[in-house]
Amino acid sequence: MNDDELWAAIDTQRVRTADLLATLTPGDWTHRSLCDGWTVRDVAAHLTLQQMTLGGALRLALKYPGSLNRMIHAAGHGKAAQPTEHLIAEIRAMVGSRRHNLGVTPRETLIDIVVHGQDIAVPIGRSLPVPPEVAAAAATRVWDSRGTRLSKVFKPTPYDGHRLIADDADWSVGAGPEVRGPVLSLLLWMTGRTVVVPQLTGI
Incomplete structure (x- = not known):
């Protein structure tokens, strides 16, 4: 984008x-x-x-x-x-x-509004749509920022060492055991929101 x-x-x-x-x-x-x-x-x-x-x-x-x-x-x-x-x-x-x-x-501004929007919506059972291509752009930035000061604002799950593959967008990163699911769920998992684990396979 x-x-x-x-x-x-x-x-x-x-x-x-x-x-x-x-x-x-x-x-x-x-x-x-x-x-x-x-x-x-x-x-x-x-x-x-x-x-x-x-x-x-x-x-x-x-x-x-x-x-x-x-x-x-x-x-x-x-x-x-x-x-x-x-x-x-x-x-x-x-x-x-x-x-x-x-x-x-x-x-980073995109990551902030997308991830925190879900932080609000998901626990109260509400839907806040995010187009897959938008979630993919945010997920790519999170992946590219791993190990930097920008990644320290999250409590990330140990996604490095895996191959992440979206099933609703042309998006994949990494190498290793595969983790698959909606790209928004992958983004939330990467940023420490483990509530989405049931939406993913390979974990």
């Missing part, structure tokens, strides 16, 4: 995520998400930070030095105190903007 296609996909997922959030009940908002230690509200709040300014990032880095994950969690929990309507409006307001956080590319 080129940059235009990436940003179009990001915008589509932002709209779909905001639309889903607008239908949630108070109980849904406090439900545990697939992201360890985070509620649905926490994840939604985190998504509003996809365009954090340099100043905002520096202030958080000074407050929580030496730990990217600690900084991410603190920022998300802080935003979660805001009203529900405010969180939804902030996600919608990002549609059409191509700004992204310092130190990442649009591909």
Whole structure:
């Protein structure tokens, strides 16, 4: 996917995520998400930070030095105190903007909205569609980033040493014992969401 296609996909997922959030009940908002230690509200709040300014990032880095994950969690929990309507409006307001956080590319922004969208939808039994080609682009970036600082924001499963093959897209990576399934499920498994294991074969 080129940059235009990436940003179009990001915008589509932002709209779909905001639309889903607008239908949630108070109980849904406090439900545990697939992201360890985070509620649905926490994840939604985190998504509003996809365009954090340099100043905002520096202030958080000074407050929580030496730990990217600690900084991410603190920022998300802080935003979660805001009203529900405010969180939804902030996600919608990002549609059409191509700004992204310092130190990442649009591909990390795509991973963020796709994976965290499922963190919200799956545990409350809701559907949040992601086209296979979009999930494949995100999965490729996760694969290419293994072993780098970017991979440390997840608690990945031990997928290295396997050959991952999508059964709904022309996508495969790696070498070794085969793991097959929908590319979105493979993406979620790669990023530590083991709830999708029943959708995969070869594990």
